[in-house]
Amino acid sequence: MDAPLITVEEPGSFGWRVFHERHPVMIERLCAAHPFGPDVRDGLAALLEESTRGVVTPLDDDAPDHDVWHAWIADEIGKPWSQTSFLFAESYFFRKLLAATGFFSSGPWRGVDPFAPMKRAELHNAATADTLKALDALPRLDDAERDAAAVRAAVWGNQADLAFQLSTDASGTTSGLVTGSPEEFWALFGEPGEVHLVADNAAGELAADLVLVDRLLTTGRAERIVLHVKPTPYYVSDATPTDVLEVLHHLTGLPGEAGEIGRRVQDSLREGRIAVRSHPFFCAPKEYAEMPGDLRAEFAAASVTIFKGDLNYRRLVGDRHWPATRPFADAVAHFPGPVAALRVLKSEVVVGLDADTVSALDAEGEAWRTRGSHALVQTR
Numbered sequence: 506m507d508a509p510l511i512t513v514e515e516p517g518s519f520g521w522r523v524f525h526e527r528h529p530v531m532i533e534r535l536c537a538a539h540p541f542g543p544d545v546r547d548g549l550a551a552l553l554e555e556s557t558r559g560v561v562t563p564l565d566d567d568a569p570d571h572d573v574w575h576a577w578i579a580d581e582i583g584k585p586w587s588q589t590s591f592l593f594a595e596s597y598f599f600r601k602l603l604a605a606t607g608f609f610s611s612g613p614w615r616g617v618d619p620f621a622p623m624k625r626a627e628l629h630n631a632a633t634a635d636t637l638k639a640l641d642a643l644p645r646l647d648d649a650e651r652d653a654a655a656v657r658a659a660v661w662g663n664q665a666d667l668a669f670q671l672s673t674d675a676s677g678t679t680s681g682l683v684t685g686s687p688e689e690f691w692a693l694f695g696e697p698g699e700v701h702l703v704a705d706n707a708a709g710e711l712a713a714d715l716v717l718v719d720r721l722l723t724t725g726r727a728e729r730i731v732l733h734v735k736p737t738p739y740y741v742s743d744a745t746p747t748d749v750l751e752v753l754h755h756l757t758g759l760p761g762e763a764g765e766i767g768r769r770v771q772d773s774l775r776e777g778r779i780a781v782r783s784h785p786f787f788c789a790p791k792e793y794a795e796m797p798g799d800l801r802a803e804f805a806a807a808s809v810t811i812f813k814g815d816l817n818y819r820r821l822v823g824d825r826h827w828p829a830t831r832p833f834a835d836a837v838a839h840f841p842g843p844v845a846a847l848r849v850l851k852s853e854v855v856v857g858l859d860a861d862t863v864s865a866l867d868a869e870g871e872a873w874r875t876r877g878s879h880a881l882v883q884t885r
């Protein structure tokens with residue numbers, strides 16, 4: 506089955522608005538957060554111009570990931586950005602943005618995560634503090650309630666996405682799950698094995714993911730966890746290995762259950778029961794159907810792989826205008842093992858819904874797909 510790719514071409518479409526409305530705001534915020542000199546500011550302005558009105562040009566840095574990126578983008582060079590897929594355009598935009606800030610150059614900005622101030626602010630804000638304090642209720646819950654709470658925290662933790670908050674009203678409305686349930690998620694786990702979690706955002710979402718990781722280990726559903734994060738800063742708030750340490754440091758300094766969970770996760774890292782990995786493909790402008798053999802072999806050996814968030818979902822099911830009723834199992838037929846997606850809906854693609862749900866949602870207009878007010882749990 507095939508469907509048209511989601512693109513950024515149509516003025517007013519979701520992808521178009523990300524490039525024409527969201528990215529200028531993001532760049533303004535970056536320039537306000539850092540004392541970038543004229544060279545960096547000019548580079549960022551040129552990137553905005555190129556990505557909204559120009560053609561795709563090659564990378565002009567000599568970063569360690571230059572060659573791998575070159576291979577990923579070779580077929581797109583010279584095309585107008587507006588005629589590339591949304592997935593390609595957005596991913597390449599973030600790789601070019603990183604280079605433009607001097608992340609790969611010799612100079613003061615080398616290795617500096619330009620999004621770090623935003624991620625740090627989110628980790629320390631009042632909403633995250635309230636969420637982490639609420640974990641104190643967990644020990645009073647029975648097992649089933651605690652299982653459900655860990656899944657709900659991981660799903661709705663995905664609302665905390667800083668790229669997304671640049672242009673939504675971010676009201677924090679949580680209308681509910683459009684499909685799936687915590688019970689469906691837990692039914693995927695049989696004999697304890699190695700569970701892989703492909704993380705999304707840092708800060709509050711990553712803290713919630715660690716709550717789920719802790720639950721997987723303490724209930725014996727996982728013998729070992731592999732936590733996959735991005736090798737370099739990406740999509741504003743995506744988690745990198747540094748962010749894992751920041752979140753852990755924050756959790757272990759807190760009183761109550763958040764601190765207990767942080768210390769258990771820290772011990773598991775020391776004992777090798779949790780491994781953190783950052784494969785280059787996690788920043789690729791490609792769908793997971795095209796993943797390289799080494800990553801495919803890792804997922805094939807996992808007892809379950811959990812994909813967090815909207816971008817991972819786009820890459821997992823294919824970022825296309827699928828019928829929303831296309832079965833999830835068909836869309837992930839390429840994936841080599843048991844899989845779960847936990848996602849807040851923030852972009853157009855969705856599969857695996859029943860026809861009545863789609864009609865009821867469509868009756869409110871199209872915004873349910875992109876507003877961040879609905880979520881899903883899907884498994885196969």
Ligand SMILES: O=P(O)(O)OC[C@H]1O[C@](O)(CO)[C@@H](O)[C@@H]1O
Nearest residue numbers: 666668669814815816817851852
């Ligand atoms: O952090 P998440 O859940 O992957 O969401 C990021 C999403 O935000 C966007 O950048 C814009 O909504 C999407 O393109 C992307 O899928």
